[in-house]
Amino acid sequence: MKLEIKHWQMLRAISELGNVAQAADALGISQSALSHRIAEAERRLGGKLFEKEGRRLKLTPAGSLITKATLQTLPILERAETDFESNASLNNQVVRLGVASYSCYYWLPDFIKFVNQNTSNLKIRLVASATQNPISSLQHGSVDIVIAPGHLATPGISQTPLFIDELILVTPYLDPLSSKDFIEAEDLRDKHYYTYSQTVLPGFEYDRFISPSGIIPQQLEIVEMTDAIIELISAGLGVSILSKWAVSAALKTQRISSTKLGSKGLDLAWSALTRESEKKGSPSKQLATLLARWYKTM
Structure with missing residues (x-):
């Protein structure tokens, strides 16, 4: 070759x-x-x-x-290596995990501890590249399970419900907008607005909040990493609409503030996505079940 x-x-x-x-x-x-x-x-x-x-x-x-x-061959080879690792040692079943849409991993250490306390044979390997193409990564076999927001119904993909989140406006700490009970799209008109994706996703902020108002922020900038958006906002350079779960660590440390979208807010459901072809009790199905159990304790 x-x-x-x-x-x-x-x-x-x-x-x-x-x-x-x-x-x-x-x-x-x-x-x-x-x-x-x-x-x-x-x-x-x-x-x-x-x-x-x-x-x-x-x-x-x-x-x-x-x-x-x-794209057809590499996942097969990687899967073969993972299967070898799993079969070579009963105590080392590797599950490749990704997170869709938002690149945030502050929760991962606590979840790994939970997995270690409840199983003796599952090992998590993080696949950061799955953030951009979660469904494709699952279909091609480069990842085994993806934590994903929104409704991603796709043939061959199973969903295990995890928790209900909320889309929120993220502002610099103590920004005037953070003192409001909620904001309307009009409040974004003159703001420097950061978005993490060029794609309009059904069920997210553009589809449900910005587009129906007919108002588009005049200064819009695409930044494709959640952590980078948080840094820019905490420095007072703009605002964004993000998952509350994704930014909760920054909210706790008071680097940023948040405000509800509209009087009723905008909810966002998260699920664990796996391949339907996976057998019941497979390592990825076990991990999906553990994720659901862990979030119920949060």
């Missing part, structure tokens, strides 16, 4: 995350190193994998073919 595993992983990362910066982040290398890796793969193959389209990379027809093979 002309390519090494690092090249196949590179192709998947760029395909799933959409740009070089995020792909380099997910792979744990610099953008420069990723560019060199692309060039090396193209030299070995004797052709172009990508072509530039503005500031983005677009797959060539030949690149699309090999990337399609990558």
Whole structure:
């Protein structure tokens, strides 16, 4: 074979995350190193994998073919390794866990402790890249379970209800908007507004709160990491609408403040997503059950 595993992983990362910066982040290398890796793969193959389209990379027809093979093959190999780990030791069943939409993991240490107290054979491996493409990650087998907000009904995916959350306006600490009982979309008109996604998701803030009002914030900026949005807001640079669960750690430390959306608020249900093909009692199904039990104690 002309390519090494690092090249196949590179192709998947760029395909799933959409740009070089995020792909380099997910792979744990610099953008420069990723560019060199692309060039090396193209030299070995004797052709172009990508072509530039503005500031983005677009797959060539030949690149699309090999990337399609990558998305089909890598999860099979990774799953084989995980299955080997599980079968090699009854006390080491690895479950790959991701979180959809919001990149927040403050809760993870406490949940791992809960898992360790209640089982002796489940080990959690975090897959941060699942945040951007949760359903695809599950379908391709690169992750075993995803904690996801909203309603993501998809053929072949099972949902285990976890808890009811709330979408809230997040502001700098003690911002004037935080003293209001609730806000309306009009309050966002002149604000610098951060959003974590370019995609309009059904059941989220744009669909249920901003769009129906006909009012769009005049200064809108996309920042694709929840933690980065929190840092910007705590520095007084803008506001955002986020999951209360996702920002609860920052709320507790009084780095930010929050306000309800509309007089009735906007609820947001979270679920654990797994593949329907998983057998009852499989490691991922066990972990979904443990997540539901843990959130009932919170």
